[in-house]
Amino acid sequence: MDKDKLKIVMNFAVEAAKWVKAGRPYREPDKVKEIYQICLTCEHYEPQGPGRGECRECGCKLREESVMLNKIAWATTRCPLEEPKWEEESEEYKDIQVNEEEIGPQPPVQHPVKKRTCCS
Secondary structure, three states: OOHHHHHHHHHHHHHHHHHHHOOOOEOOHHHHHHHHHHHHOOOOEEEEEOOEEEEOOOOOEEEOOOOOOOHHHEOOOOOOOOOOOOOOOOHHHHOOOOOHHHHOOOOOOOOOOOOOOOOO
């Protein structure tokens, strides 16, 4: 996986972990549409069809309709620009921190293999 794709995956994983940690809060559908309209006018927005596109800054998929993998539908997210065009729905979401364990599945722990004895 190249660095850009890895960065996109990690950004999404961090945002998803923050959203889960906050209790999976969604924005109201009208707010999602409002944010989507803001994204439509952004120089980093790349259309991918009616009502959907991608942010070239963070790589996230954006949809006008609120769906599970739609980052703008999550109340814990904000625009990735240094001067964000939209922010988290609540002040309480701004300080959510996640650690490595909360970001995603971790590799399995390697346990020592026990030798089996044969009873012949």
